[in-house]
Amino acid sequence: GDMFGSLKALPADPILGLLAKYRDDANPQKIDLGVGVYKDEAGHTAILDCVKKAEKYRHDNEDTKVYIGPTGSPLFNDEMSKLIFGNHKVLIENRARTVSTPGGTGALRVAAEFIKSCKAGATIWVSNPTWANHTGLFEAAGLTVKTYPYYDYENKTLDFDGMLAALKEVSSDDAVLLHACCHNPSGMDLTNEQWQQVAEVAKTVGFLPVVDMAYQGFGDGLDEDAYGLRLIADSVEEMIVCSSCSKNFGLYRERIGATTIIGSSANAADIANSVLLSVVRCIYSMPPAHGAALVETILNSDELRHQWYGELKEMRDRINGNRQLIVDKLIENGVTRDFSFITRQKGMFSFLGITPEQVQQLQDEYSIYMVGSSRMSIAGIANSNVDYLAQSIAKVL
Numbered sequence: 367g368d369m370f371g372s373l374k375a376l377p378a379d380p381i382l383g384l385l386a387k388y389r390d391d392a393n394p395q396k397i398d399l400g401v402g403v404y405k406d407e408a409g410h411t412a413i414l415d416c417v418k419k420a421e422k423y424r425h426d427n428e429d430t431k432v433y434i435g436p437t438g439s440p441l442f443n444d445e446m447s448k449l450i451f452g453n454h455k456v457l458i459e460n461r462a463r464t465v466s467t468p469g470g471t472g473a474l475r476v477a478a479e480f481i482k483s484c485k486a487g488a489t490i491w492v493s494n495p496t497w498a499n500h501t502g503l504f505e506a507a508g509l510t511v512k513t514y515p516y517y518d519y520e521n522k523t524l525d526f527d528g529m530l531a532a533l534k535e536v537s538s539d540d541a542v543l544l545h546a547c548c549h550n551p552s553g554m555d556l557t558n559e560q561w562q563q564v565a566e567v568a569k570t571v572g573f574l575p576v577v578d579m580a581y582q583g584f585g586d587g588l589d590e591d592a593y594g595l596r597l598i599a600d601s602v603e604e605m606i607v608c609s610s611c612s613k614n615f616g617l618y619r620e621r622i623g624a625t626t627i628i629g630s631s632a633n634a635a636d637i638a639n640s641v642l643l644s645v646v647r648c649i650y651s652m653p654p655a656h657g658a659a660l661v662e663t664i665l666n667s668d669e670l671r672h673q674w675y676g677e678l679k680e681m682r683d684r685i686n687g688n689r690q691l692i693v694d695k696l697i698e699n700g701v702t703r704d705f706s707f708i709t710r711q712k713g714m715f716s717f718l719g720i721t722p723e724q725v726q727q728l729q730d731e732y733s734i735y736m737v738g739s740s741r742m743s744i745a746g747i748a749n750s751n752v753d754y755l756a757q758s759i760a761k762v763l
């Protein structure tokens with residue numbers, strides 16, 4: 367047969383390509399500001415201590431590898447819904463149903479397939495710009511993807527008026543994707559007052575809010591980062607939250623996340639849950655168990671949970687500290703352009719706002735690697751490289 371003969375090679379993921387170039391670069395001063403994983407001062411993505419302890423516990427206590435079912439671990443799901451919603455009424459009213467998923471990506475794909483079950487060919491609105499994988503992922507599930515204004519590249523802030531105006535015009539049977547916190551790629555989040563306005567529009571228009579929370583705890587704190595989605599849950603009857611344990615637990619390769627569906631009543635949630643389980647069954651049947659077991663072990667133990675809070679805070683504080691550090695160092699190196707917006711943004715990324723040519727020059731002449739849009743991963747900055755980074759940026763400006 368020649369089924370494959372019609373295939374054309376697709377370009378490799380640009381971020382992974384960047385990573386390969388960085389690896390092959392012999393310059394000892396090279397800096398990787400590409401990929402969105404947390405790194406410590408030494409540039410290492412270590413395993414959290416609380417995770418190491420949970421793994422030991424798991425090793426000593428796990429007694430079967432039997433199938434776990436499409437829902438995944440009920441204890442993990444319960445702990446995740448509390449992490450997302452705290453003591454919100456949606457939990458008290460028994461309107462939330464959570465399934466464990468293979469990472470945040472799996473959570474989004476399950477959500478997309480679920481939306482398709484509600485309405486074939488439904489439209490989902492995503493921010494402009496958004497995480498590069500959102501569009502392909504939703505389209506692969508048969509949804510129509512449209513964009514609403516979000517980042518104002520010119521003024522390096524949120525185009526909130528544009529966003530709100532667009533959301534007022536969407537249809538009541540559309541879905542709208544919102545980033546809970548640490549917007550990827552812009553780092554620009556909504557203020558509490560802006561969340562309030564989005565919640566009001568969601569209620570008035572009646573669209574389905576789909577919240578992607580891949581960085582809970584990386585912005586201002588666990589509850590602070592969930593403020594907006596909890597506010598929306600106050601006012602709407604139905605919503606979906608997709609969360610990930612990749613970043614905040616450092617469990618990137620374990621592939622663990624969750625999809626949480628909120629129904630208008632406990633009964634509606636049960637019906638939605640049955641559809642959710644059938645969606646899961648047809649994609650990967652059952653989620654991986656290991657990451658979920660680690661997370662539930664941590665969240666279920668006072669000692670490990672508090673250790674996790676501390677380790678999460680350390681990651682958050684380092685990233686936020688780096689934001690101030692690079693802005694200070696740019697000034698120190700005579701840069702007059704205003705980069706203070708970096709300190710007003712949150713999470714792993716900011717757009718530096720330089721031209722693609724300048725990005726290329728940083729790479730070719732200074733071995734500094736960031737994606738062409740000038741999105742830089744803040745976690746790649748360290749005390750040991752920030753002077754060189756600031757000097758190099760100053761030279762290409």
Ligand code: PLP
Pocket residue numbers: 402468469470471472497545550578580610611612618622623
């Ligand atoms: N959503 C956003 C906005 C992300 O940035 C990411 C990862 O970078 C994900 C979802 C997916 O994360 P995971 O690795 O858990 O699949």
